Amino acid sequence: MKRIVIIVVVIVVALGAIAYVLTNNKKKNQEKTDFVAQGNGAIAVNVATITKTVPELDFSANGTFAPNQELNFLSENAGRVKAIYVQEGARVSKGQVLAKIDAEIINTDRETAEATYQNALKDEARYKSSYETGGVTQQQLDQAKLATQNAKLRLQASQRRLSDANIKSPINGIVNKKYIEVGAFVTAQGTQLFELVDVSKLKLQVNVNESQVANLRVGDKVAIQSSVFPKDKFTGKVSFIAAKADGALNFPIEIEVANNINNSLKAGMYGTAVFDFPTQTASILIPRTSFVGSVSSNQVFVYDKTSNTAKTRSVVSGRILGDKVEILSGLNEGETVITSGQINLVDGTPVSIVK
Template sequence: MKKRFFISSLILSIGLVSCNQKKEDKAAPVAMPYKVVAVTKSNTSLLAEYPATLEGVTDIDIRAKVDGYIEKIYVQEGQEVKKGQLLFKLETQTADQEASAAKAKVAAAQVEVNRLKPLVERNIISDVQLETAKANLASAKSTYQSIIARINYATIKSPVNGIVGTLPLRLGSYVSSQTTEPLTRISDVSTIYAYFSMNEKQQLDITLNAAGKSFQQKIAQMPAVNLILSNGIEYAQKGKIETFSGQANTQTGSFNVRASFSNANKLLRSGGSGTIQIPTNLSDVILIPQNATLEMQDKRIALTIDKENKVKAVPVEVRAVPGGQFFVVDKGLNVNDKILIEGVGIVAEGTLIKPELVDYATIINPVKKGIN
């Protein structure tokens, strides 16, 4: 009897232990600690980038005004020249002969006028003959001056200070005023203009954030812009936006914009390219680390912590801050929302965590680039 009681007690004990073990297996998992931060507002600057083409203050095509063969070339490609400096000389042998003949006709016409003057004064002949002689003299002088002008046009000088472009034609090439290709191009690059375009929304974002009441005041008070050269290096001189086109292009919906850059060392040349960076200063905006978000399909997601310390995925609309470490959050988060900054991409939505609150200032302050 005692043996049966002992066995029954043993079985009951084993059953209780088994039930307790199952209850322990079904108990809630332990919440793991993860770092979170309560978001607040800060100030920053964003950089909008636009591809640009570079041109000098003036880019003048040098063309021949008269026909002739290139006899001399006095400059080299890329050479810096002054206004009035000799560039080309065309062959003028035929024109020189014509000038000599025209000069002789002028002299002959002058002799005729001189011969007739005393005869008219003594009333030997009528003044009609003298007037005819004077007209012939004027015609001869005009012909001579025209030929001399043609000879002068054969000596081609630079109309401005600038840099010589390519020289597509060589010695002996025949040119005329109808030649399609210019002899060269002279570019005044003391100041470089960067031409680029932006859409209507970008134009409004920039101008609405600029100080000033009128459109011209806003342009005048816009912050300086950067020029990133084609090799990725930032140009040392800051630029200034000078003009917006008066209306949007009806086909593209874009505005043409011009910024100017000082180019005293002549580093920049016409025909080059680069990227314009326009800063937009923002005040009282929410900043979060980029690594506190993840991308799912076409959406950017931040992980917030609710009152029960459970993770919740929230879609956010963001803009990147220069430096690649922060986002400006336009939509999706509010001040004092707690977001996960550790384990993003690992912790699943709905997971219970043990939040470890990190001071927002320690997240923002170490990174100064792009922060005002």
């Protein structure tokens, strides 16, 4: 019996809640109907009064620092590592020897190539002497010259391999990773030896939207801030602006940043680029939603106070600044532009302003 009473109570409460929601919705709909009736069938719209405003172009963007140069250094010769002259974290200069490959086999190849080249020179000299006396043909002499040239090229290649046994840094930078040890065997197919990075200059990589990228140019100077070093001041300049937006409709840009004397900034740290533009001249800005369809239509509705109607107006739009659009001509200060409800409007439609 008690269970039945509980079920009945629950049902009554549920029916009461449904009745309350329906009554509340009916009341709201009635209020909307009364509003339209008071406006004699006029379309309810939102409006904005047109004034001249100074556009705010300054903005900041967050990103991460990347090294100016980053190189995964690979082996070019096969052999056993004979010596390593640097450790991780060491600062190196371009041309500095980092490690050495055992050059015994490479040196043997060079000596063989040297002997072959010297023998080819002697053969060419003999053929040349015989040709002058009619002992050999021009074709035989040409073949001797070709053999000399090929031997010379092989000698040059072996000398280059011998020189490459001393593994030299191709850039100025820091040894970030060392992948080899003394005694390890490396192949000519490209065994990874070192990871070198140059952080004397860094690239701050950030994304900006379409309204922001329109005001940027390669070479623009930018102030850079780092939360890790809030007291240090860094400067950079825009070195790259993407010609195409990414999937999120943002444009990747890169800012070249000079590190301080201690190379405090590290690749992978977060940074903030502060874009500071000169003060702009005041201009007419209207909400982006004021346009009929889209900004490219260059048409808006202006509220006529004397007749309480919407009037179509053609305008010339300029820069898109966030949710505002610059108007170059077609509107004047003090006029009222309709910002919503345009889908129900035609020229001369009666309107009521939503307060």
